[in-house]
Amino acid sequence: MYMPPQFNSRDRATAAELMRQHPFASLISTDDEGLPFVTHLPLVLDDRGEEGGFALLGHCAKPNPQWRYLQARPRAVATFLGPHAYLSPSVYPDLARVPTWNYLAVHCTVEARLIETPSDKDALLKRLIGEHEPAYAQQWRELGEDFQLKMLNGIVGFELKVTALQCKLKLNQHRRESHGAMYARYSAGTPDEQALAAWMQRLGMQTDAAEVQEN
Template identity: 80%
Template sequence: MYMPPQFNAKDPAVALELMRAHPFASLISTDDDGLPYVTHLPLVAEQRTGEGGGLVLWGHCAKPNPHWCYLQARPRAVATFLGPHAYLSPQVYPDLARVPTWNYLAVHCTVEARLVEDAPAKDALLKRLIGEHEPAYAQQWRDLGEEFQLKMLAGIVGFELRVTALQCKIKLNQHRRESHAAMHERYAAGSGDERALSVWMERLGLTGAEAPAKGAA
């Protein structure tokens, strides 16, 4: 994605936090006609350590969805995660020669896909996802019985997405310090996404308490 240097968040821990807080992703690859094919789905991010470590995304799609066939034929794909985002009014600036913009947090992962197709492996994948989203459901899943479980497992295809490249963009008007105090005040009193952006501004020290750069405009 387009990445001005002031918005480039290079700490992988920040990207991992965003992916875990906003797991509903867009998985993008190419179909048999060479066009982008997109599936919107939850993905669980796992940071492996030690030998063979790295960032891995886990997920699955319905078997009738041809996306798994495209991943099988062309394993290289992109997964994107969108964090909080909101409009920014030019009224936050002390001068009038400004225009509106949109602030947002996003992560893009280039991945190599490996399908998870046999029943025991898919069951392990589902238990991983259950443990992430609703641990209490694990007992209900076990109580459904093997016949029902196998029927459900036959209806999905799982995949492991090994992250080979990562971009994390945090666009919070970092280069316009004169706007930070008013921007933070507006966001802190706004919608859920706006309040989330205000928290990120606090985390990054962009609340207006920082001294403006000399000659900043």
């Protein structure tokens, strides 16, 4: 994605946090006609450390051709969108300004490996259940082997090894004169705006805002 240097975060912990907090991703591969094919789905981050890198775990319905495209062309892209919100030009002290949209996003270039055997898919589902709703594990076990196999036969799992990553934190960092009014407005706004205000604070932009107001 377009990445001006002031918005480019190279902190892998920040990228991991965004992927965990906003796991509903867009998985983009190439169809048989060479066009992008997109599936919106949850992906679970598997952080294997500095040496092992990141992997993303998920599955799709067997009728969804996404898995066939991943099998034929394993290289794909997964994107995660964090909080985002409109920014009014009224946050600036002068009128010669224009609106923008602030957002946090992570893009991962991935290499896909399909997970197709019942035992491997069962292990994958148990991992995903443990991530999203551990209490459901008992119910899944009690559904019986026949039902489980039927459900497992209806999906194809995949592991997406992350080979390249971009993390974009677009928060008007380069416009310090906007930070005071921007932080105040976002702090009192929608849940997404409040989340952006928290990220401003985390990045030290609230301190910038106070310094600008004092001067």
